[in-house]
Amino acid sequence: MSSQDIPEENLPAEQDHAHGAVTVADDTDPFADPGLPPHEHRVQDIDEQAAKRSERAVALLFTLSMLATVGFIASYVAIPHDQAVYVFPIGHINALNFALGLTLGVALFAIGAGAVHWARTLMSDVEVADERHPIEAAPEVKAKVMADFKQGAKESALGRRKLIRNTMFGALALFPLSGVMLLRDLGPLPGTKLRHTLWSKGKLLVNMNTNEPLRASDVAVGSLTFAKPEGLEEHDEDFQKEIAKAALMIVRIQPDNIKDKRELQWSHEGIVAYSKICTHVGCPISLYEQQTHHVLCPCHQSTFDLSDGARVIFGPAGHALPQLRIGVNDEGYLEALGDFEEPVGPAFWERG
Amino acid sequence: MSTNESTETRRGKAPAGERVADWADGRLGIYSLAKSNMRKIFPDHWSFMLGEVCLYSFIIIILTGVYLTLFFHPSMNEVEYHGSYVPLQGQLMSEAFSSTLHISFEVRGGLLIRQIHHWAALIFLAGMFVHMMRVFFTGAFRKPREINWLFGFLLFVLGMFTGFTGYSLPDDLLSGTGVRFMEGAILSVPIVGTYLSFFLFGGEFPGGDFVARFYSIHILLLPGIMLGLVVGHLILVFYHKHTQFAGPGKTNNNVVGMPLLPVYMAKAGGFFFLVFGVIAVVAAIASINPIWALGPYRPDQVSTGAQPDWYMGFSEGLIRVMPGWEINLWGHTLVLGVFIPLVIFPLVLVSIAVYPFIESWVTGDKREHHILDRPRNAPTRTAFGVAWISWYFVLLVGGGNDLWATHFHLSINAITWFVRVGFFVVPVLVFIATKRICLGLQRRDREKVLHGRETGTIKRLPHGEFIEVHEPLSQDALHTLTAHEQYRPVEIGGTVDENGVERKVKGSEKLRAKLSESYYGAESQIPKPTVEEYKEITSGHGHH
Numbered sequence: 001m002s003s004q005d006i007p008e009e010n011l012p013a014e015q016d017h018a019h020g021a022v023t024v025a026d027d028t029d030p031f032a033d034p035g036l037p038p039h040e041h042r043v044q045d046i047d048e049q050a051a052k053r054s055e056r057a058v059a060l061l062f063t064l065s066m067l068a069t070v071g072f073i074a075s076y077v078a079i080p081h082d083q084a085v086y087v088f089p090i091g092h093i094n095a096l097n098f099a100l101g102l103t104l105g106v107a108l109f110a111i112g113a114g115a116v117h118w119a120r121t122l123m124s125d126v127e128v129a130d131e132r133h134p135i136e137a138a139p140e141v142k143a144k145v146m147a148d149f150k151q152g153a154k155e156s157a158l159g160r161r162k163l164i165r166n167t168m169f170g171a172l173a174l175f176p177l178s179g180v181m182l183l184r185d186l187g188p189l190p191g192t193k194l195r196h197t198l199w200s201k202g203k204l205l206v207n208m209n210t211n212e213p214l215r216a217s218d219v220a221v222g223s224l225t226f227a228k229p230e231g232l233e234e235h236d237e238d239f240q241k242e243i244a245k246a247a248l249m250i251v252r253i254q255p256d257n258i259k260d261k262r263e264l265q266w267s268h269e270g271i272v273a274y275s276k277i278c279t280h281v282g283c284p285i286s287l288y289e290q291q292t293h294h295v296l297c298p299c300h301q302s303t304f305d306l307s308d309g310a311r312v313i314f315g316p317a318g319h320a321l322p323q324l325r326i327g328v329n330d331e332g333y334l335e336a337l338g339d340f341e342e343p344v345g346p347a348f349w350e351r352g
Numbered sequence: 353m354s355t356n357e358s359t360e361t362r363r364g365k366a367p368a369g370e371r372v373a374d375w376a377d378g379r380l381g382i383y384s385l386a387k388s389n390m391r392k393i394f395p396d397h398w399s400f401m402l403g404e405v406c407l408y409s410f411i412i413i414i415l416t417g418v419y420l421t422l423f424f425h426p427s428m429n430e431v432e433y434h435g436s437y438v439p440l441q442g443q444l445m446s447e448a449f450s451s452t453l454h455i456s457f458e459v460r461g462g463l464l465i466r467q468i469h470h471w472a473a474l475i476f477l478a479g480m481f482v483h484m485m486r487v488f489f490t491g492a493f494r495k496p497r498e499i500n501w502l503f504g505f506l507l508f509v510l511g512m513f514t515g516f517t518g519y520s521l522p523d524d525l526l527s528g529t530g531v532r533f534m535e536g537a538i539l540s541v542p543i544v545g546t547y548l549s550f551f552l553f554g555g556e557f558p559g560g561d562f563v564a565r566f567y568s569i570h571i572l573l574l575p576g577i578m579l580g581l582v583v584g585h586l587i588l589v590f591y592h593k594h595t596q597f598a599g600p601g602k603t604n605n606n607v608v609g610m611p612l613l614p615v616y617m618a619k620a621g622g623f624f625f626l627v628f629g630v631i632a633v634v635a636a637i638a639s640i641n642p643i644w645a646l647g648p649y650r651p652d653q654v655s656t657g658a659q660p661d662w663y664m665g666f667s668e669g670l671i672r673v674m675p676g677w678e679i680n681l682w683g684h685t686l687v688l689g690v691f692i693p694l695v696i697f698p699l700v701l702v703s704i705a706v707y708p709f710i711e712s713w714v715t716g717d718k719r720e721h722h723i724l725d726r727p728r729n730a731p732t733r734t735a736f737g738v739a740w741i742s743w744y745f746v747l748l749v750g751g752g753n754d755l756w757a758t759h760f761h762l763s764i765n766a767i768t769w770f771v772r773v774g775f776f777v778v779p780v781l782v783f784i785a786t787k788r789i790c791l792g793l794q795r796r797d798r799e800k801v802l803h804g805r806e807t808g809t810i811k812r813l814p815h816g817e818f819i820e821v822h823e824p825l826s827q828d829a830l831h832t833l834t835a836h837e838q839y840r841p842v843e844i845g846g847t848v849d850e851n852g853v854e855r856k857v858k859g860s861e862k863l864r865a866k867l868s869e870s871y872y873g874a875e876s877q878i879p880k881p882t883v884e885e886y887k888e889i890t891s892g893h894g895h896h
Contacts, residue, residue: 029883030890031801031834034827036601036608081460082436090637097463101636104464109629115622123615129606130393132593132722135496187554187561190546194556208652226652234444235430241556244651276652280676281536281690282557283529284654298656299529300672301754301764314765316671318678318689346536346690348546352683 036127044121054121061114068107075099190350195343197229197245199324204230205248205273205334213333214250219271224288224295225250226276229336245344247276247284248324250334253293253307260309266325268334273324274310275344278302280317282346295321318347394616395596395609399490402483403589404620406507408627409476410582416469417571423459425451426567428523428560437644445523445648448563452522452643467635473515474640475631477663480508484704488737490724492595493708495717500588503581505705510578512663517570519641519661523563526641528649529658532557537671540690558651597724598835600828604722657754667697669750673771700747704740707733714867715839728797729836731790732871738786739779746774787876794878797833801825801881802889824890834880842868 044051075096085095137145158165204213208226219225227248232239255270263272274295276284283299293307302315310321322344325337343351366374377383394400427447433440435450436457455462484504487493493501516534520527535557538549554561593607602608610616646655660668670693677688711733727734749756750771757764804822811821825833844865849855870876 030827030886031830031883032827033603033831033835034600037828076460081458087637093637093639094463096460097467098636100461100464101467101632105629105631105633105636107629108625108632112622112625112627112629115618115625119615119618119622123618125610125615127601127608127610128393129601129608130593132605132607132720134720135592183551186551187559188550190550194546228652237430239430240558240649240651244557247652281671282532282651283658284652286654287656298654298754299533299658301768302676312676315768316674316676316689318676318687346539347678347685347687348539348549349542349544349684349686350546351685352680 036129039126042121042125051122054117058114058118058122061110061117065107065110065114068103068110072100072103072107075103194245194345194348194350197339197344198232198242199229199246199336199339201336201338202329203336204329205250205326205336206230206232208247215332216268216271216328216334217332219250219252219334221252221254221270222290223252224290227273227334244282245277248273249276249285249288249295250274251288251290251293251306257293257307259307260311263307263309263323266323266337268326268328271326271334272306273326273334273336274304274306274321275324275340277345278317279312279319279321279344280315280346285321389590390613391611392590393593393607393609393611395594395602395607397597399486400594401623402479402486404623405627406476406479406483407582407586408624409472409479409631410578411624412472412628412631413469413476414575414579416465416472417575419465420455420462420469421571423451423455423462424448424521424567426521426564428558428563440644440647443648446563448521448523449643449648452524456644464632464635467638467640468631470519470640471634471638472631473518474661474663475627477508477511477515477661480504480511481663484508485737485741488704488707489727489734490595490597491721491730491733492724494721495712496592496720497588497595498708498712500585500592501708502705503585503588505701507578507581507585509701510574510581514570514574514578515661516664517566517574520566521563521570522641522643523649524641524643525646525649525653525655526643526658528558528651529654530660530664531562532651533668533671537690537694540687540694542684542686542691558649593722595722595724597726599832602723604720607722657758659752659755662748665751666700666744666747667693667751669747669753669771670696670700672753673750673768673775675772700744704737707736714842714864714871716842716864717839723835725836728790728793729877731787731794731876734790735783735786739783742782743775743779746771746778750775791876791878794880798878798881801830801833802886830886836880838877838880839868839872841865841872 044054079096079099081094081096083095084092085098086092087098153159205227206212206229207214207218208228213230214225214227227250228243229246232242232246236242250271250273252269252271253267255264255267258264258267258270258272266272276286278285278297278299280297280300280302283297285295285297285302285304287296287298288294288306289296292305294303294305294313295310296303297315297317300316302317303313304310304317304321305313310323312318312320322340322342324340326334327337329335365371373382425447429447430444431447431450433443433445433450433453435453437453440453452466455466457463487497487501487504516530520531535549535553538552539545541548549557552562552565553559554565594609596602596607596609599608647653659665671690674689674693677692679686679688725733727737749767753764753767753771756762756767804824807821807823809821810818812818842865844857844861847855847857
C-alpha cells in the first residue's frame with residue numbers, strides 16, 4: 001500500500017513563502033505573510049523605574065521562598081506529628097502535614113513565580129526566527145552510507161558464508177529460551193487447585209464475626225451472615241488464600257419462597273449457604289436486599305437472586321453463585337455436607 | 353559560563369567557570385552541543401505548557417518515590433499492628449500495609465510525600481492525556497513527529513500500569529480489590545489464563561508474592577523504560593524543533609520565539625517550581641488514598657463505591673457494562689463477558705495511537721509539517737478525536753455507574769444500558785456533530801476574511817437603510833486565517849493504462865479514494881477564500 005502513487009497536484013502548495021522576517025508588502029496578494037510584526041516595548045524596557053519595581057518583585061518572591069523554607073524546618077521541629085488543626089473550609093486535618101505542605105508549596109511556588117516574572121518583565125522579549133533544515137539526508141550522504149554499508153556487509157561475508165549465518169541465527173534464536181525457562185518457577189501449575197476449597201463433609205460453619213460455630217437457630221430470616229470453615233484462623237499462613245475461596249454467605253429464606261428445587265434440597269430449613277466470591281471477577285459480595293433476596297456485588301453490580309439458585313439477574317457475571325450443601329449435626333450446629341460441587345469465583349478456561 | 357569574553361585575547365587566567373567549561377569541552381565537546389542548543393528558539397503558546405506539566409510531575413514522582421522506598425517494606429508477611437493509629441491497633445495486616453501506615457503517621461512529612469507522590473501521579477496521567485489531545489487536534493503528530501507521538505503514547509500506557517502497580521502496593525482493601533479484578537480478568541484468557549495468574553501471583557490469589565513483584569515492576573522496570581522514553585521524547589523535541597501556529601512571520605521553514613537561554617531556562621525552570629509548589633499545596637490540604645480508613649486487604653471483604661484511579665476508569669467501564677456471556681463447550685469455558693473487555697481495553701488506546709498513520713496514508717503526504725493546524729481546519733481528524741474522547745468518557749461513566757446512580761439518583765440498570773448503547777452510538781453522533789461545527793467555523797473564518805470583522809456598529813444610510821459596519825482585517829489576520837492547507841481528494845486513476853490494457857484497481861486504492869473523499873470532499877471542507885474572491889468583494893463598494 002504505497003502512497004507514492006498519489007499525484008503531487010493533490011497535495012497543497014508548500015506553505016513556505018517567506019523566510020524569517022522578510023516583509024512582503026504585496027498589493028497582488030493580500031493574504032501574503034507580512035513577516036514578523038515589529039517588537040513592542042514593555043514598560044520595563046523604557047522605564048527604569050518600572051524595571052526596578054520588577055526587580056524588587058522578583059527579589060521579594062525569592063525572599064518569600066527562603067522564609068517559607070525556614071518555616072518548613074520550624075514546622076518539622078515544632079509541630080507534633082499527631083496534632084490536628086481546624087482549617088476552614090476543610091475541617092480538622094493533620095497540623096504537621098498541613099504546615100509542611102504549605103511551607104514547601106510556598107517555597108517552591110515563589111521560586112517559580114520569581115523566575116517567570118523575571119523572564120517576562122526583565123529578559124529580552126524580542127522574538128527571533130530560527131531556520132529549520134530538512135531532516136532527510138542529502139542524496140550524496142545517503143549514497144555514501146549505502147556504499148559503506150555494502151562494503152561492510154561484503155567484508156563480513158555474511159551473505160556468502162551461509163553456514164555461519166544460519167548457525168548464528170539459530171544460536172541467537174535459541175538462547176532466549178533459557179530466559180523463558182527461568183520464569184517457570186514464578187509459580188506452581190494450577191492443577192485442580194481452583195476446584196477445591198477448605199470445605200469438606202462435617203466441617204462446621206463458623207461465624208466470621210464472633211468466631212463461634214453457627215447454630216441453625218442463630219440464623220434469623222432476613223439476616224445475612226458471613227461464615228468460614230472451622231479450623232481456619234486469621235493467623236494461619238494461608239488464611240488469605242483459603243478465605244478467598246471458602247468465604248460463605250448464609251441467609252435464611254422461608255422454604256416456600258425458595259423457587260429452585262436443588263437449592264431447597266441443599267438447604268437446611270431454608271438456611272442456604274452460597275459462595276461469597278462473585279463469579280464475575282472475584283469481588284466479595286456484600287449487599288443483601290432481604291425483601292427480594294437479591295445480593296449485589298458492590299464492585300461491578302452483578303446481582304444474584306438467592307431464592308432462585310443464585311442465578312444472575314443483572315450485571316456482568318456469567319453464572320450463578322456456587323451453593324454449598326449444608327445440614328445440621330447432632331448438636332444443632334450447621335455443617336457442610338461436602339465441598340462446593342463447582343469451582344468458586346471467576347470463571348476460567350478449565351472450569352468447564 | 354561567560355562565553356562572550358572568551359573570544360577576546362585576555363591576559364592572565366580565564367575565569368573559573370570558563371576553565372571548568374574548557375575542561376568539560378575537552379572531554380565531552382560541550383561547546384559544540386551548546387552552540388546549537390543554548391540559544392535554541394522555542395515558540396510561545398499556552399498549550400505547549402501541557403507537556404511540561406507531564407515532565408515535571410514525572411520528575412516529582414521520581415524524587416518523592418525514591419524517598420518513599422526508604423520507608424516502605426514491599427512484603428506480604430502478616431504482622432500485628434502496634435503503631436500510633438489507634439483504630440487499627442492489634443489488627444493483622446501485611447508489612448506493606450503497616451509500613452504505609454508508618455509512613456503516614458510516624459514519619460514526619462511522610463504523609464506529605466506520599467500524597468505529593470500520588471497527586472503528582474494523577475496529574476502526570478491527566479497531563480499526558482491533555483498533552484496528547486493537544487498534539488492530536490493540532491496535527492503536531494504529522495511527519496516528522498510520528499515516532500515521538502508513539503513515544504508519548506507508550507509513556508501514557510506505561511504510566512497507567514505504573515500507576516496501577518503503585519497504588520496496589522499498600523495492600524489496602526481498595527487496591528486489593530483492584531488486584532483481584534485484574535486476576536479475574538487474567539483468568540478469563542482462554543487456554544493460558546490460569547497459568548498466567550498462577551505465575552504472576554506465585555500460586556493462588558492473593559498469595560504472598562505480588563506486592564514484592566509489583567514493587568520491582570513499579571519502581572524499577574516500568575519507570576526505567578519510561579525514563580528512557582522521556583529522554584528520547586525530549587531529544588526528539590529538540591531535534592525536530594518545536595511546532596508553531598501559523599501567523600505573521602511564521603513559516604514551515606522557521607521557528608519563531610525566544611531563546612532557551614535565558615528566557616525559557618527561566619520560564620520552563622520556573623514552571624517546574626510552580627508545578628511542584630501547586631502539587632505540594634494540594635497534598636497539604638487534600639487527602640488522597642487514606643489507606644488507614646480503608647483497612648488492610650482481605651479477599652472476603654469489600655467496601656462500596658470501589659473505584660480505581662481515574663485513568664483506569666475506562667477499563668472498569670468496559671468490565672461493568674459487558675453482558676456476562678459465557679460459553680461452555682467440551683469441558684472448557686470461554687469467559688467472553690470478561691475476555692472481550694480485556695481485549696477491547698488495549699484496542700481503545702491503540703485506535704487513537706494508529707490514527708496518524710491512517711491519516712498520512714489517506715493524504716499520501718510525505719512532506720514535513722511544522723505549522724500546526726487549527727482543529728476546525730481538519731474537520732475529519734477533529735471529529736475523530738472528539739468522538740474518541742466521547743467514547744472514552746462514555747466508558748468512564750460506565751466505570752462509575754454506581755456513583756452516578758447514588759449521586760444523581762438514577763437507576764443503575766438504566767445507566768448500564770445507556771453505556772451499552774452509548775458505546776456504539778455516542779461516538780457516531782459526536783463525530784457528525786463535531787464535523788458540522790468545524791465546517792461552521794470554517795465558514796465563519798471565510799466570512800471574516802471576505803467581509804471583515806463585525807464591529808457591532810449599526811449605521812443608517814441616507815436613504816434609510818440600516819447596515820452593520822464591517823471592519824476589514826489586517827494583513828496579519830488575513831494571512832493567519834488563510835495560511836492553512838487544503839487537500840484535494842484523491843481519485844482513482846484511469847482504469848486503463850497507456851497501452852489500452854485494463855488495469856486492476858486494488859481494494860486498498862478504492863478504500864483510500866473513499867476515505868480521501870470523506871476527508872477532503874466538498875462535504876468535508878469549505879474552500880478557503882481566494883485572492884480573486886477577496887479582491888472582487890473589496891474592490892466593489894465595500895458593502896453589498
